[in-house]
Every structure is written in C-alpha cells, then in structure tokens.
Amino acid sequence: MSEPRPAVDASAPIGVFDSGVGGLTVLKALQARMPAERFVYLGDTARLPYGTKSARTVQRYAVQAAGQLVTRGVKALVVACNTASAVALVALREAYQPLPVFGVVDPGAAAAGRVSRSGRIGVLATESTVRGGAYQHAILNLRRNARVFARACPMLVTLAEDGWIDGDVPERIVSSYLGAFLHGGESIDTLLLGCTHFPILRDVLARVAGAGVTLVDSAETTAQHVATAIERTAGAALEPHAARLLLATDDRHRFARVGRYFLGEALAAEDIELIDL
Amino acid sequence: MSEPRPAVDASAPIGVFDSGVGGLTVLKALQARMPAERFVYLGDTARLPYGTKSARTVQRYAVQAAGQLVTRGVKALVVACNTASAVALVALREAYQPLPVFGVVDPGAAAAGRVSRSGRIGVLATESTVRGGAYQHAILNLRRNARVFARACPMLVTLAEDGWIDGDVPERIVSSYLGAFLHGGESIDTLLLGCTHFPILRDVLARVAGAGVTLVDSAETTAQHVATAIERTAGAALEPHAARLLLATDDRHRFARVGRYFLGEALAAEDIELIDL
Numbered sequence: 001m002s003e004p005r006p007a008v009d010a011s012a013p014i015g016v017f018d019s020g021v022g023g024l025t026v027l028k029a030l031q032a033r034m035p036a037e038r039f040v041y042l043g044d045t046a047r048l049p050y051g052t053k054s055a056r057t058v059q060r061y062a063v064q065a066a067g068q069l070v071t072r073g074v075k076a077l078v079v080a081c082n083t084a085s086a087v088a089l090v091a092l093r094e095a096y097q098p099l100p101v102f103g104v105v106d107p108g109a110a111a112a113g114r115v116s117r118s119g120r121i122g123v124l125a126t127e128s129t130v131r132g133g134a135y136q137h138a139i140l141n142l143r144r145n146a147r148v149f150a151r152a153c154p155m156l157v158t159l160a161e162d163g164w165i166d167g168d169v170p171e172r173i174v175s176s177y178l179g180a181f182l183h184g185g186e187s188i189d190t191l192l193l194g195c196t197h198f199p200i201l202r203d204v205l206a207r208v209a210g211a212g213v214t215l216v217d218s219a220e221t222t223a224q225h226v227a228t229a230i231e232r233t234a235g236a237a238l239e240p241h242a243a244r245l246l247l248a249t250d251d252r253h254r255f256a257r258v259g260r261y262f263l264g265e266a267l268a269a270e271d272i273e274l275i276d277l
Numbered sequence: 278m279s280e281p282r283p284a285v286d287a288s289a290p291i292g293v294f295d296s297g298v299g300g301l302t303v304l305k306a307l308q309a310r311m312p313a314e315r316f317v318y319l320g321d322t323a324r325l326p327y328g329t330k331s332a333r334t335v336q337r338y339a340v341q342a343a344g345q346l347v348t349r350g351v352k353a354l355v356v357a358c359n360t361a362s363a364v365a366l367v368a369l370r371e372a373y374q375p376l377p378v379f380g381v382v383d384p385g386a387a388a389a390g391r392v393s394r395s396g397r398i399g400v401l402a403t404e405s406t407v408r409g410g411a412y413q414h415a416i417l418n419l420r421r422n423a424r425v426f427a428r429a430c431p432m433l434v435t436l437a438e439d440g441w442i443d444g445d446v447p448e449r450i451v452s453s454y455l456g457a458f459l460h461g462g463e464s465i466d467t468l469l470l471g472c473t474h475f476p477i478l479r480d481v482l483a484r485v486a487g488a489g490v491t492l493v494d495s496a497e498t499t500a501q502h503v504a505t506a507i508e509r510t511a512g513a514a515l516e517p518h519a520a521r522l523l524l525a526t527d528d529r530h531r532f533a534r535v536g537r538y539f540l541g542e543a544l545a546a547e548d549i550e551l552i553d554l
Contacts, residue, residue: 046334047324052438054528057323127531155446158435161329169432169449178448251331254404 010233013245014226015069015077017062020048021255022160022196022264023080026104027244030078031224035237039244040072043259044277046250049157051126051195055087058128062088063095064277068247076100076230082195082218083126086134100230105129107225108137108192108218115214116190119143121182122213123150124205125194126157135194149188153177153195156161160197163261170201174208182209192216200261240265246272287510290315290522291503292346292354294339294538298532299437299473300357300498301539303381304521307355308501312514316521317349319531320536321554324529326434328403328472332364335405339365341554345524353377353507359472359495360403377507384502385469385495386415393467394493396420399490400427401482402471403434412471420542426465430454430472433483440538447478451485459486477538503528517542523549 014034014264016027020043027041044050047186050058066077077099079085079110080090085103093101110200112121123135130152139148155173164170181188191213199217205216248255260267291311293304297320304318321327321342327335339361344356354376358364358367362380370378389398400412407429416425432450441447458465468490470476476494483492525532529546536542 046330048329052325052528052531053323054531057527154435154439155432155441158431162431164432169446169453172446172449250334251329254329254331 005093009073010231011038012073012075013040014067015039015072015074016041016080017065017069017077017084018043018080018089018196019050020045021259021262024259025196026050026078026080026222028263029219030226031240031243031258032232033223033227034232036233036235038238038242040069040074040247042069042247042275043249043255045248045255046277049126050081050083051092051154051157053128055128055132058084059088059091066092066096068275068277070096070099074099076102076226078222078226079103080196080219080222082129086129086132093150102222102226102229104196104218104222105138105194107221108194108216109135110142111141111218111221112190112192112216113139113146115216116143116146118189119146120186120188120190121146121148122178122188122191123148123194124153124156124177124191124198125150126134127152127154129131129194135192147183151177151181155196156201157195158260160200161258163258165204168203169215171208174201174204178208182213188213190214190216192218194218196262218228247275248272249275249277279307286350286352288315289350289352290317291507292316292343292351293318293357294321294342294354294361295319295348295357295358295473296321296327298322298507298536298539299538302473302476302496303355303357303529305540306496307503308517308520310500310504311509312517313510313512314520315515317524318344318521319346320526322362322525322532323554326403327360328405328431328434329465330405332342332405332409335361336365340368343369343373345552345554347373353379353503355499355503356380357473357496357499361407363406363409364438377508379499380501381473381495381499382411382415382471384498385471385493386412387419388495388498389467389469389493390416390423392493393420393423395466396423397463397465397467397545398423398425399455399465399468400425401430401433401454401468401475402427404429404431406471412469417480420472420484426458428454428458430475433478434472434474437538438535440535442478442481447481448485451478451481455482455485456521459490465490467491467493469495471495473539524552525549526552526554
C-alpha cells in the first residue's frame with residue numbers, strides 16, 4: 001500500500017548535498033544538463049570530511065543536513081557526496097519519503113560497468129566508501145563477472161582541496177595509488193572516480209593511467225541520471241549564478257576560495273549563506 | 278579580587294583534549310614526564326579536523342568537548358590541539374575557570390625562541406593556525422627581532438594520518454613546503470612543528486631541513502611546561518596503559534589503527550570508549 005504522493009511543485013528547487021565543496025562538481029554537471037532548474041546546495045563544511053567517519057555518524061549528519069534542504073521545499077534530493085551515498089541513502093529515503101533521493105554511487109557504477117571492455121575496473125574513493133564496499137557491490141550487481149579493484153586515496157582529497165593539481169607531487173601520489181591497477185595485460189581498462197574531489201585531478205589521473213584506461217566521473221553520470229528521472233521544469237534557461245543558492249555550515253571564505261576550483265567559476269564569500277545545523 | 282579556588286584533589290586525572298589522535302603525541306610526552314599521574318584523553322574524531330574550520334566553530338567545539346572532561350573531574354586541562362590552542366584558549370579559560378588550562382602554542386613558541394641562534398624560525402602548522410597568526414605573535418612577543426616564516430601544510434596531516442611517512446612522496450612534499458625557508462645564509466635555523474601530527478614525520482622533516490636546522494616539537498615542550506606548573510601527585514609510577522582513559526566521538530577502530538602511530542604503543546578498539554557530545 002503506498003501513501004498518496006503530495007503534488008510536486010515542478011518549479012521547486014532541487015536540493016544538492018555534500019560534506020563540503022566537492023559536490024560542486026555534481027552541481028555544475030546538473031546545471032549544465034538542466035538549465036531551467038533552480039538548485040539549493042548545502043555543504044556541511046563544519047563537519048567535513050565524512051570520508052573518514054563511521055557509517056552511523058555519516059547517516060546522522062546526512063539526515064540532519066538533508067532536513068535543512070527539505071525545510072526549504074526541495075522537490076528532489078541529490079546526495080553529491082560519495083561517502084553519504086554509499087552509507088546513508090536508505091536512511092535518507094526512509095526519513096524523507098516520498099521525496100526522490102538520488103546518490104552518486106549507482107550511476108557511477110552503472111557507467112563504469114557499461115564502458116569497461118575487459119570488466120577490470122578500478123575505483124578510487126575515500127576510506128569509508130571503500131570499506132563499505134558500495135561501489136564494489138553496485139558494479140558486481142550489474143556485471144557479475146567484473147573484477148573490481150578499490151583503493152582509498154586520502155591524499156587526493158587533500159591535493160584537490162589545496163588546489164595542488166599540477167607537477168611532480170600529484171603525479172607521484174597518483175602513480176603510487178594506481179600502480180597496483182596497471183600491470184600490462186592484467187591492467188584495468190576503466191577507472192571510476194568515486195569521490196567528488198577527484199575530477200579536479202582528472203588530467204594527472206588520465207596521464208598516469210594512460211590511453212588504454214577510460215575515466216568515469218560520477219558527477220557527470222549522476223547528472224545524466226537525475227535529468228532523466230525527475231520532472232523537468234519548463235521554461236527558459238536561467239543564468240547559473242541566479243539559479244542556485246549556496247549554503248555552508250562553516251567558513252564562507254574557505255568555501256569560496258576552494259569551491260571555485262570545483263564549480264569552475266568565480267565565487268565570493270558573499271555568494272554563500274552561512275547556516276547552523 | 279580573586280575568587281577562592283576550590284581545593285584541588287591532587288589524585289584527580291589531567292584532561293587532555295584534541296580534535297583527533299594527533300594529541301596522543303602530547304599524551305605520550307605527558308605520561309613520560311609525569312608517571313604517577315592519571316589522564317583522560319578525548320579525541321573529537323566525529324568533527325575532525327579542526328585545522329580547516331573557522332575560529333568561531335573551533336571555539337564552540339572545544340568548549341563543548343572540554344565540558345565532557347570537566348564533568349569527569351579533571352584537575353587541569355591540556356589542549357593538545359594546536360588549532361584549538363591558537364583560537365580557543367581564552368574561551369576555554371573563561372568557560373571553566375578556575376581550572377588551569379594549558380595550550381601547546383606558548384610552550385612551543387618559547388622553546389623555538391630560546392633555541393634559535395639567528396632568530397629565523399620556520400613554523401609548520403594547519404591552515405587555521407597559520408591564518409590566526411598565534412605562533413607568529415607568540416614568538417615575536419618573546420623575541421622581538423625574530424623573523425618568523427609560517428606555512429600551512431595540509432598534506433602533512435594526511436600523510437601522518439595515513440601512516441605514509443617513508444619514501445619518495447613524503448620527502449618531495451616536505452621539500453616543497455620547506456623550500457622557501459631554506460636559502461643558504463637566509464635559511465631558518467629552527468623549525469617549529471606546530472601541529473601534533475608532525476612529530477610522526479620527524480625523520481623526513483629533519484632530513485630535508487638538514488643538520489643546520491633544529492626541530493622543536495610542541496608535544497615535548499608542552500609536557501615539560503605542564504609538569505612544572507601543576508601540582509604533582511605523590512606516589513609510585515603507574516603503568517601507562519592503566520593510568521589513562523581514552524575517549525572518542527567516532528570510530529574506535531580508526532582511532533586505534535591510526536592512534537598507535539602517535540602513541541607509539543599498541544592500541545585496540547576496545548581500549549577506547551565511544552561518547553556522544
């Protein structure tokens with residue numbers, strides 16, 4: 001027996017949630033695909049990172065943060081944080097049903113499973129995403145004979161946050177993380193970027209992985225999935241800056257300074273509203 | 278006019294507080310200097326790191342976390358977190374007076390000011406410690422003609438947390454951070470490790486800095502300062518393991534796994550009590 005769904009206000013904004021600024025890569029992809037939609041983005045910067053915390057804590061934080069977006073009348077929720085997508089999606093769906101809740105894990109896993117020829121797929125993610133096994137399970141559900149190699153890459157998060165994306169140090173760190181995946185005929189042919197921070201490092205990741213490896217970015221595949229699934233707002237394309245509201249739980253200055261790398265646009269502290277959770 | 282101080286129970290434990298496991302380097306130094314004392318250590322692992330957060334947020338977290346130790350009847354509080362020492366010491370002293378509250382910044386700064394011959398002192402710390410200028414001010418207060426060069430080193434925190442302390446990658450990252458400090462006759466002669474994570478990387482820091490640079494570790498200098506200042510408990514030396522209680526706000530397994538590097542002793546998840554703040 002299903003409850004009657006409340007009438008959806010198509011002009012309501014879509015909520016996008018992340019532990020910090022990394023999810024701005026997802027927001028950027030969503031805005032590119034759905035230019036007539038409005039968005040409210042919340043970065044829980046006071047409590048980031050989620051990637052080193054326990055599942056129980058991440059669930060609690062995610063439900064609390066999403067509540068803030070629900071209060072603001074969003075018509076759908078996109079969990080742009082890989083860690084929260086991996087461990088808190090069920091809790092979020094239960095807490096806010098019948099609100100449609102989308103994560104980044106399933107779209108990313110589906111895309112990786114689809115593009116891989118050999119079925120040998122590498123996944124780079126945070127410590128808790130890897131430990132929870134969400135990407136491994138999602139890929140194997142779709143493609144039973146795949147071989148999935150997952151690796152926690154905490155240094156890539158710090159490099160991306162720091163904007164340290166060129167030169168010798170990022171290259172050596174990436175080589176060290178990818179080394180075990182890249183052995184001649186046994187090499188992976190697909191590399192899934194299972195953390196919203198990693199697209200920032202796409203150039204160095206592609207160079208080290210080599211031409212034989214396809215990079216799959218869960219930001220792009222998630223935007224595609226969300227755009228297909230939810231009711232589209234009719235109307236003219238909006239100016240991206242005007243069509244989004246940015247919320248953070250701490251330090252608007254840092255959010256603006258680091259966030260501009262992820263959003264690929266200029267950002268000022270005044271563009272961000274500080275909230276308490 | 279000073280209020281009468283309540284009688285201090287000399288056998289009460291000393292509280293030690295940090296955002297995570299890094300402060301275990303301070304606990305270790307305290308236990309070595311004060312073997313008859315008991316300690317309660319609290320790592321606020323659910324909300325780490327503090328080093329990228331605003332002063333206001335760090336103050337709020339620190340006062341809340343310290344309250345937990347005060348409830349457990351500590352006779353003094355050691356703030357083993359550089360970031361909280363730099364921005365929250367006044368708030369903590371106000372909140373819990375007349376409890377003696379010790380930070381790591383002043384002892385570290387005093388030691389660096391004392392050992393430097395040239396007065397050219399490098400400080401490696403977190404983003405918010407550097408931005409707040411606490412070490413710079415503390416050193417210049419003590420030694421007016423010193424020249425202090427401070428650098429935020431987020432990658433060193435991640436390296437230490439990850440136990441990645443040997444080899445080419447840590448060496449290159451340290452070289453990149455120290456490069457600007459080490460120019461021939463203009464080089465620093467003293468390097469202050471202004472984050473409790475950094476003593477873990479002491480070997481590579483010393484190697485890159487070279488023989489002409491003295492490393493000052495605020496864990497050791499703080500332990501010395503605390504031992505001099507507070508009433509010592511008479512009695513026989515206690516077995517370190519039995520003389521301390523370890524509390525964490527998240528993930529006992531990670532605390533044990535990462536914490537053992539900092540404490541320099543075996544640790545199991547069962548040694549840590551999980552609390553909510």
